[in-house]
Amino acid sequence: MPFVHLHVHSRFSPQWGLHDPERLCAAVRELGMDSLALTDRNGLYGIPHFIACARTAGLKPVIGCExxxxxxxxxxxxxxxxGYARLCQLVSARHEQADFDLARALADRNGLIVASDVPALLERLAVLDRRDLYVEVSPGHRPEAxxxxxxRLRLPPLASCRAVLLEPEDHLLHRVLRAIAANTTLDRLSAEACARPDDSLWPPARLAARLPHCPEALANSRQIAETCAVDWEFELQLPAPPGLAPEQAPAELKRRARAGALRRYGRIDVRIEARLQRELELIGQRGFAGYFLVVEEIARQSSRICGRGSAAASLVAYCLGITHVDPLRHNLFFERFLNEGRIDPPDIDIDFPWDERDAILDFVFARHGRDRTAxxxxxxxxxxxxxxxEVAKVFGIPAAEIRTVTRRISGYWRGAQLLDAVREHPLFRGEKLAHEWPTIFAIAARMRHQLRHLGLHCGGVVITPGPIRSTVPVQVSAKGPAVIQWEKDQAExxxxxKIDLLGNRSLAVIRDACRAVEKNTGRHIDDADWQPLEDRATRALLCRGATMGCFYIESPATRLLLRRMFGPGREDDIHPDDLFEHLVMASSIIRPAANAYINEFIARMRGKPWRCLHPDLEPVLNETYGIAVYQEQITRMAMAMAGFDAFEG
Structure with missing residues (x-):
């Protein structure tokens, strides 16, 4: 087929495109085509998702941008x-440079192919270099001109459809998005600010019929698609510690981990040595040593942190001071964190006192450079x-009427439920609303996944070994720090x-309380020797569920569960290690899906006889009374019953 759609917008074109790349790929496949380009406006916001969708649909993806x-x-x-690296740089410059000039930016077109129908731009570019430069010819957009x-410029023509829509009713949704972007109403929105009703994925035969005098414009699209066809496999971009060669990282990690083990345990016995060697060997094989060193250096910037998640199962992380729960003492399952089959790097989340987090981020940007961090x-x-x-505003509905409707709508109602809710809910009985509301509800129901703008992830930071703007487009966030154009799933x-550096108010409270104790009593609380559960009064508070203000175990449901599990006066009957492990069980089982098992869990804990479903599961489930409470137990059950390895489990 001589034609390929090279000008296509998805929902990742902010307030311009409509459809998910998955649906666009399916539509192109239905036309019998084998390639597709995605050219969202001023961004590569959906490129990883688009590549995955194209592969699933059997299409060759072409990466582009308008x-x-x-x-x-x-x-x-x-x-x-x-060319991809240069495109990322261009998009970043478009967002970051106040004096950005498109012609000047496109003067360096190394690895790029460019098309436009703007005479002044093409004239400037053609003077510099005519190679890989085309004039875009689109039906409905002055193709003769x-x-x-x-x-006139002796440049090759390129046919396109400027596809935004798939169905006729899409045009109203597109106009609504454009009106929201322009902060105006539909009746004041100019046609020039919108796509045309015919800007859609035309069948090649229809386009050829509209441009019978210019078959080369269609053929050029195929030529460009074949030139840009690449097997887009993204390489793992592991952060590297500044000033340390990659081959030096494993030895340095081993040195720091062993020093930390001596600090934590006082000596390295056979059990510690074996676990350290196993973890260090696997980390080295996967090339993650530098990543651990980067995280360790960040963690050292605060005296009070909390590394959490599956990282708590790593002895190396514990010895480096990234986590503070002894994985040997509590028999934690390392393979949930990292195993031989895992290719992607382990996920390490670190909590810092909330009022220190911005300083931590400043350190990360300064240490690794703003050209490699976002x-x-x-x-x-x-x-x-x-x-x-927003939809009601562009339809011209009075503000008072909008408030009348929206203030009665639950934040839990999804767009698809809105119309039924207004028709049937008692809150709206007797209300006479403008006739446009059914249309407003229908449009609002379609807008959930439309990209409006970028915000900052609550703590995710990306550090790349090379220039980050050659890997992903970057723009300036409203708060100030540079932000990549991808959310966490596409980034990964x-x-x-992604390294999660999170702010936690509880850590700040503990820090301030320790300072207050030292100021008022002269007693310094040393974190290395501090064992809160050795304190009888602390155990008493926990056993009676008096945990308001204690992070992760302060919800009403958890406090009630603790009272039912222990009750007053049990603080002398339970060992500190057992109390800690039961606190972890309580925080894990208190989930809506587990409600049916909580009573049975408490009964077994209080002495009710029970038996594992199978003898092979006893080593896995005995500590939680035969009930699966932790995610890692599911993996270990599959390993015990089916012979899976840790990765398969």
Missing amino acids: LVHATGRALVWARGRS ALQLAR MVANQIGFMGRGALR SAGLV
């Missing part, structure tokens, strides 16, 4: 990996009442390693 700026508009496609421009994005869309409010699927 750069739109006051100085012009151009389509840019990446011709190979060097574009062909005349191509002949925050992970949250891709913000339109939700519930917010979507309804593209090989970026």
Whole structure:
């Protein structure tokens, strides 16, 4: 087939595109085509997701972008990996440089193919270099003028459909998004600010019929698609400790881990040595030594941190001071954190006192360089009442009427439920609403996944071994720090390693309380020797569920569960280690899906006879009274019963 759609927008074009790449790929496949480009506006916001969708649909993905700026508009496609790096740099410059000029930026087109129909832009670019430069010819967008421009500048024409829509009813949703972006109403929105009703995925035969005098414009699209066809496999981008060669990282990690083991345990016995060797060997084989060193250095910037999640199962993390729960003492399952089959790096989350986190982020940016560091994005869309409010505004509904409707709508109602709720819910009985509301509800229901803007992830930081703007586009967040254009799932699927640096108020309270104790009593509390559960009064508070203000075990349901598990006066009957492990069980089982098992769990804990479902499960489930409480127990059950290894489990 001689034609490929090279100008296509998805929902990742902020307030312009509509459909998910998955649906676009399916639509192109139905047309019998084998390639597709995604060219979202001023960003590569959905590229990892698009590549995955294209592969699933059996399409060859072409990576591109439509750069739109006051100085012009151009389509840019990446011709190979060097072109992709240059495209990321261009998009970053578009967002970060106040004096950005599109023609000046496209003067260096190494690895790129460019098309436009803006005469002034093409004239400037053609003077510099005519190679890989095309004139875009699109039905409904003055194609005759574009062909005349191509002949005048002696540049090849390129056919496109500027696809945004899939169905006729999509155009109203598109106009609503454009009106929201322009902060205007539909009746004041200009046609020039929107896509045309026919900007959709045309069948090739229809496009050929519209451009019968220019078959080369269609053929050029196929040529560009074949030139840009790359097996897009993203490589793992592990952060590296500054000033340390990669081959030196394993030895340095071993040195620090052994020093930490001596600090934690006083000596390294056979059990500690064997576990350290096993973990260090696996970390070295996977090339993660530098990553651990980077995280360890960040953790050292605060005297009070809490590394949590599956990282708590690692003895290396414990010896480095990243976590503070002894995995040997509590028999934690290391393979949940890292195993021989795992290719992606382990996930390490670190809590810092909330009022220290910004300083920690400043350290990370300064230490690793702003050219290699950025925050992970949250891709913000339109939700519930917010979507309804925005749509109603562009329909010209009075503010008072909008408030009447939205203030009665639960934040838990999804868009699809809104119309039924207003029709049937007692809160709206007797209300006479404008006739546009059914349409408003229907449009709001479709807006949940439309990209509106980027926010900052609560703590995710990405550090790359090379320039980050050659790996992913970066833009300036409203708060100030640089932020990549991908949210956490796409970032991880593209090989970026997210380090979560989170703010925790409880840690700040503990820090301040310890300072107050020292100030008022002269007693210094040493973290290395501090064992809170050795204190009888502390155990008494925990046993009677007096845990308000204690992070993770302060919810009403957890406090009630603790009272039922222990009750007053039990503080002398339970060993500190057993109390700690039962606190972990309580915080894990207090989930809605586990409600049916909580009574049985308490009964068995209080002495009710029980037996494991199978003898092979006893080593896995005995500590939790025969009931699976932890995620890692599911893995270990599969290993015990089916012979799986840790990765398969």
